[in-house]
Amino acid sequence: MSDGFQEDDDDIKYGVAVCNECKSAFPVEEFIGVFLSDADADKGVHRKMLEQRASHAPADIQEFINQTLARIYTEYETEDGKWNREEMRYYDAEVDTEKQRIRMLDSMKSIPVWRIFIPRQKWIINRILPDIKGRQVLEIGGGVCRTVYKLFNPDEFQFQYTGTDISFKRLMVAKMAMPSSDFIQASALNLPFKDNAFDGVLSFGMLHHLPRPEEALNHVNTKLAAGGFIGFHEPVIRPEISPFITGISRKIFRQYQHSEHDGKINLKNSLKVLENQHHEIISYREQISIVRAFTESLLGKFFKKQMNTRTAIQILESVDRFFINTICRLSKKFGPNAVLVVTRKKKQ
Ligand SMILES: C[S@@+](CC[C@H](N)C(=O)[O-])C[C@H]1O[C@@H](n2cnc3c(N)ncnc32)[C@H](O)[C@@H]1O
Structure with a gap:
């Protein structure tokens, strides 16, 4: 499902991907697929992304979203989850805002x-x-x-x-x-x-x-x-x-x-x-x-x-x-x- 616009043939700006096998929903945000495990997902950020998608989703997909959110809450305290979220926050921080991301892109070029x-x-x-x-x-x-x-x-x-x-x-x-x-x-x-x-x-x-x-x-x-x-x-x-x-x-x-x-x-x-x-x-x-x-x-x-x-x-x-x-x-x-x-x- 995609509630955003498609840039290239296979590029989706906002949407949600679902896995029938593992009964999971994964947000797609700004063309990036957020395929974090339940343990690695950041409660605040992930929840917001999924909830935004849920409001446009048909009932069966909403069910996957709800199940994923419930699991994120129970798996939050695993050692890997904590470790990975610390990494995520550390490496996100330097490029948190649009201005910082543009500056980073300029520095990559130079x-x-x-x-x-x-x-x-x-x-x-x-x-x-x-x-x-x-x-x-x-x-x-x-x-x-x-x-x-x-x-x-x-x-x-x-x-x-x-x-x-x-x-x-x-x-x-x-x-x-x-x-x-x-x-x-x-x-x-x-x-x-x-x-x-x-x-x-x-x-x-x-x-x-x-x-x-x-x-x-x-x-x-x-x-x-x-x-x-x-x-x-x-x-x-x-x-x-x-x-x-x-x-x-x-x-x-x-x-x-x-x-x-x-x-x-x-x-x-x-x-x-x-x-x-x-x-x-x-x-x-x-x-x-x-x-x-x-x-x-x-x-x-x-x-x-x-x-x-x-x-x-x-x-x-x-x-x-x-x-x-x-x-x-x-x-x-x-x-x-x-x-x-x-x-x-x-x-x-
Ligand atoms: C030292 S940086 C290297 C970045 C890049 N490879 C480079 O050469 O510039 C380490 C990178 O590992 C990422 N990282 C840390 N834990 C990770 C994990 N569990 N899975 C994937 N990437 C992870 C960090 O977000 C960071 O971007």
């Missing part, structure tokens, strides 16, 4: 492609580009989906892109940036798609925000067709360094704002999950940012402008590459603090 994470994500994208035309690609925790927007535009590279995130407001910015793509608000632990629906899944710095990153990899894998890829960029736990030291150094060298649920993934366990799901590693790269983080935090306050130039960042990143290719290889004391991984699900 952010240089050499800024720290983008070259890493480009490294992943370059490995999947040759085979992307006509494929279905899912991004989990894409936020404003700036990487895809900057480097991997679905219209230009001719693939079907679906961006998901727990933050509805971030997805509104993503939709402004890429109006012909689809955006769904959903948790990476609870994706509302058919099994084997995608040819590829991307995750840029999001698995480490989940209560159970390895479970998410297993779950994402069910949505992936045989032969499909998973590409991710994540910070990793370094068993050789105590969590106490890691915590302190993160506070000192912290260079960007992150939510409270900013953990790290266990690399060994994550790769094991993928191996058990019959994935082979196509490309793998270790990252470290000791020299860059140290230098930036030391000099960044006084030489902010100079430290922010392409040349400065590239030099520091090269020193870190050298560090990881020499000292980290020789010494068990230094492991990577992040990894770039691309795997492929073997055809059986």
Whole structure:
């Protein structure tokens, strides 16, 4: 059902989708499908969206809406629900108003492609580009989906892109940036798609925000067709360094704002999950940012402008590459603090 207007053939601005099987109603708002589980839904926001839709809906759909609202109330206190709503509120806050969303869109347009994470994500994208035309690609925790927007535009590279995130407001910015793509608000632990629906899944710095990153990899894998890829960029736990030291150094060298649920993934366990799901590693790269983080935090306050130039960042990143290719290889004391991984699900 749609009580709004249709922009493209399959784009609905306001409406409600219903699932006969799970007896649920999901609002569609501002072209974004709100497919949150009962536990993840925000009582206030979700209720308002569904109630607005209910007033225009036929009786059988109203019944689904009422059942969904009743369940949201009983499942509200689960640990995952609380965790996910905290993430949602944190990442919504920066783009809460129309003015903030426009500002964010402008900053996405102007952010240089050499800024720290983008070259890493480009490294992943370059490995999947040759085979992307006509494929279905899912991004989990894409936020404003700036990487895809900057480097991997679905219209230009001719693939079907679906961006998901727990933050509805971030997805509104993503939709402004890429109006012909689809955006769904959903948790990476609870994706509302058919099994084997995608040819590829991307995750840029999001698995480490989940209560159970390895479970998410297993779950994402069910949505992936045989032969499909998973590409991710994540910070990793370094068993050789105590969590106490890691915590302190993160506070000192912290260079960007992150939510409270900013953990790290266990690399060994994550790769094991993928191996058990019959994935082979196509490309793998270790990252470290000791020299860059140290230098930036030391000099960044006084030489902010100079430290922010392409040349400065590239030099520091090269020193870190050298560090990881020499000292980290020789010494068990230094492991990577992040990894770039691309795997492929073997055809059986
Ligand atoms: C560090 S940001 C990375 C955003 C984006 N991938 C990028 O590279 O700019 C982490 C993202 O994970 C999202 N997130 C947190 N928990 C999530 C969950 N359970 N399911 C989906 N996305 C989630 C946040 O809303 C946020 O957009």
